[in-house]
Amino acid sequence: MQYPQPIAKLIEGFTYLPGIGPKTATRLAFHILDMKEDDVLSFAKALVHAKRDLTYCTRCHHITDTDPCYVCEDMKRDQTTICVVQEVRDLIAMEKMREYTGLYHVLHGAISPMDGIGPEDIKVVELIKRLQEDDNKQEVIIATNPTIEGEATAMYISRLLKPTGIKVTRLAHGLPVGGDLEYADEMTLSKAIEGRREI
Amino acid sequence: MQYPQPIAKLIEGFTYLPGIGPKTATRLAFHILDMKEDDVLSFAKALVHAKRDLTYCTRCHHITDTDPCYVCEDMKRDQTTICVVQEVRDLIAMEKMREYTGLYHVLHGAISPMDGIGPEDIKVVELIKRLQEDDNKQEVIIATNPTIEGEATAMYISRLLKPTGIKVTRLAHGLPVGGDLEYADEMTLSKAIEGRREI
Numbered sequence: 001m002q003y004p005q006p007i008a009k010l011i012e013g014f015t016y017l018p019g020i021g022p023k024t025a026t027r028l029a030f031h032i033l034d035m036k037e038d039d040v041l042s043f044a045k046a047l048v049h050a051k052r053d054l055t056y057c058t059r060c061h062h063i064t065d066t067d068p069c070y071v072c073e074d075m076k077r078d079q080t081t082i083c084v085v086q087e088v089r090d091l092i093a094m095e096k097m098r099e100y101t102g103l104y105h106v107l108h109g110a111i112s113p114m115d116g117i118g119p120e121d122i123k124v125v126e127l128i129k130r131l132q133e134d135d136n137k138q139e140v141i142i143a144t145n146p147t148i149e150g151e152a153t154a155m156y157i158s159r160l161l162k163p164t165g166i167k168v169t170r171l172a173h174g175l176p177v178g179g180d181l182e183y184a185d186e187m188t189l190s191k192a193i194e195g196r197r198e199i
Numbered sequence: 200m201q202y203p204q205p206i207a208k209l210i211e212g213f214t215y216l217p218g219i220g221p222k223t224a225t226r227l228a229f230h231i232l233d234m235k236e237d238d239v240l241s242f243a244k245a246l247v248h249a250k251r252d253l254t255y256c257t258r259c260h261h262i263t264d265t266d267p268c269y270v271c272e273d274m275k276r277d278q279t280t281i282c283v284v285q286e287v288r289d290l291i292a293m294e295k296m297r298e299y300t301g302l303y304h305v306l307h308g309a310i311s312p313m314d315g316i317g318p319e320d321i322k323v324v325e326l327i328k329r330l331q332e333d334d335n336k337q338e339v340i341i342a343t344n345p346t347i348e349g350e351a352t353a354m355y356i357s358r359l360l361k362p363t364g365i366k367v368t369r370l371a372h373g374l375p376v377g378g379d380l381e382y383a384d385e386m387t388l389s390k391a392i393e394g395r396r397e398i
Contacts, residue, residue: 002291004264010249013242018230024218026288031217032249033262040250043212044243050209050231051239063232065203089225092201 007033059130061106061123063088071095071104078102080138084127084157086110086145094143102141105130110149111156117149119156128160139167146173206232258329260305260322262287270294270303277301279337283326283356285309285344293342301340304329309348310355316348318355327359338366345372 002008007029014025032040056062057069064070071077071091081102085091091104109122119125131137142157144150158168173191175184184192201207206228213224231239255261256268263269270276270290280301284290290303308321318324330336341356343349357367372390374383383391 002294004253004262004269006245006249006252006264007262009245013245016234016238016242017227019223019226027218028216029249030288032246033253035215035250037250039215040246043215044246046205046208046212047231047239047243047246050205050228051234051236053205054203054232063203063206065205070203089229095201 056106060104061108061126062091062104076101080136081141082127082131082137082139083141083143085143086150086153090143090145102139107144107153110144110147110153112149112152122153124157124160127157131161131164131166137166139169142168142170146171255305259303260307260325261290261303275300279335280340281326281330281336281338282340282342284342285349285352289342289344301338306343306352309343309346309352311348311351321352323356323359326356330360330363330365336365338368341367341369345370 003011010029010032011022011025014020014028015022020028053065054063055065055067057064057067057072059068059072062069062071066073078101082105083091083094083100083102084105084107085094086107086109088106088108091106094100094104105123105127107122107124107127109117111117111119111122127140131140140157140161142154144153154170158170161168172195173188174195175181175188175192181189202210209228209231210221210224213219213227214221219227252264253262254264254266256263256266256271258267258271261268261270265272277300281304282290282293282299282301283304283306284293285306285308287305287307290305293299293303304322304326306321306323306326308316310316310318310321326339330339339356339360341353343352353369357369360367371394372387373394374380374387374391380388
């Protein structure tokens, strides 16, 4: 016989999480046994609440517990600009910067024919609709990742938006701040040269 | 503003687990959002049940949901031998081997003056009491880890038990099966030479 049923179940639960194998799951489960009961209870509640209370904002598709979400509802933000990102985490990264004050649109993915992900699998149609319904939008900043999939998605969206006359911009490519020229890849260097500015 | 409250709480909950930093916690929390609600519920329940239903066996200090635990209760096991291990996980490792049929005693630690852990902090007194109360025990196998702390604990226990006349043994040291002589450290090699047997 192996572990008693309650801990065996807990270990199994942990192994369903990404990047957690049986060894780590066992370590985590034993840690739970050593935690205070209140802490375990509130962790369990946090799990259930996060799953039950969170949905996606019907406007920008950010995760939220209110609809529309806190970003869309904030009338102090610049209502004329939309920043298009791939994932909710990218939105959070933009927010951490504290410089961008416009709205967002989360695509929940990028076009990737290799993985069978087409434009219909991400929130592109929703973006177009949103722009059609609301004619005060002046700029769409495409902040998809600087990867093949991200670039393809950016190109696809910019072509779709061309006829509408809305200004479409893309985040600048170049050397990351604090990076080392020596270790920059050729593509990044070439983009950095291409996008050089007078100082 | 950052993440909505429910997911921020969940991320925080994950960061309390060992070896999980903010980045991994965020990844895990987003994975929870993508899981089926039933799976999240049963994981949350497993957490609470494990914490609430599991105690330590009053005889051998193994984790258990019954007292005495399933090992102590199994009368088919050899009641005359006790294997002393540091942690519950070590007991499970011994059980996986399926060769040892005696009882166990879990110390829940090892003597380590560097970390301020003395004999009174681990279940040594309980072991001595258990042996005094029950005079059919014939052998104590000390299976603490082959580390400084484990060795110190083994020495300490064997000296304590010497006057009782009970046979005290220690797991063999030597080369691990499948290991490579070239990569064995000197201590292991020296122990392997010392413990050599005729074939």
